[in-house]
Amino acid sequence: MNTSANPFDAGKVLLIDKPLEWTSFDVVRKIRNAVRTKKVGHAGTLDPLATGLLIVCTGKFTKRINEFMAQEKEYTGTFTIGAVTPTYDLESDPEQQKDWTSISKEAILSATTPFIGEIQQIPPAHSAIKVNGKRVYELARKGVEVKLEPRTITIKEFEITDIKDNVIGFRVVCTTGTYIRSLAQDFGQQLGVGAYLSSLRRTRIGEFSVTTAYTMEQAQTMIAETLSAQ
Secondary structure, three states: OOHHHOHHHHOEEEEEEEOOOOOHHHHHHHHHHHHOOOOEEEOOOOOOOEEEEEEEEEHHHHHHHHHHHOOOEEEEEEEEEOOEOOOOEOOOOOEOOOOOOOOOHHHHHHOOHHHOEEEEEOOOOOOOOEEOOEEHHHHHHOOOOOOOOOEEEEEEEEEEEEEEOOEEEEEEEEOOOOOHHHHHHHHHHHHOOOEEEEEEEEEEEOOEEHHHOEOHHHHHHHHHHHHHOO
């Protein structure tokens, strides 16, 4: 095949529904191997325990990554109240269990209010932010405490969609740079019993919806068919 005719070199935007337990780089590596071009990148990391929309750009369209990263995002998922975890999600074990049974539905619904609009949010200690050239999650794993400064973010919508015992379903629309894990932690503090992120799915980035995204299997099939047609 003439690589100059490779349409993925010219540039494509691929919408991928990232599988559970895959890193975002796992997806990029798989796509890079399939499209046979080195220039492949994603527009916004999803944690391994999150699923949903990952925008992958190839070839000349990698120049558009920052454009896509700047767009608003929508997430759905669950918070579990009555405990916390060091990572603010299920990458670490729940601890500091507290009785949540006295928390009313009204209290849960009203606890969203302080987080809607422009707020200051402290990123998780277990995140990929760099401090002095080191990823803070690497420092956290070594027991090194790092003071992270709050960041200004905007939460445009914060809706409670379901309440089943201590598992709270939610939908959030927010600006780039928002950590839903930190929102879970702060939401638990607002309720006074702690909380952690127990599931997360990114459903939208700007105008791109996960409903039109490929599974990894579908993406690989599409890529193979596209290349074989050259």
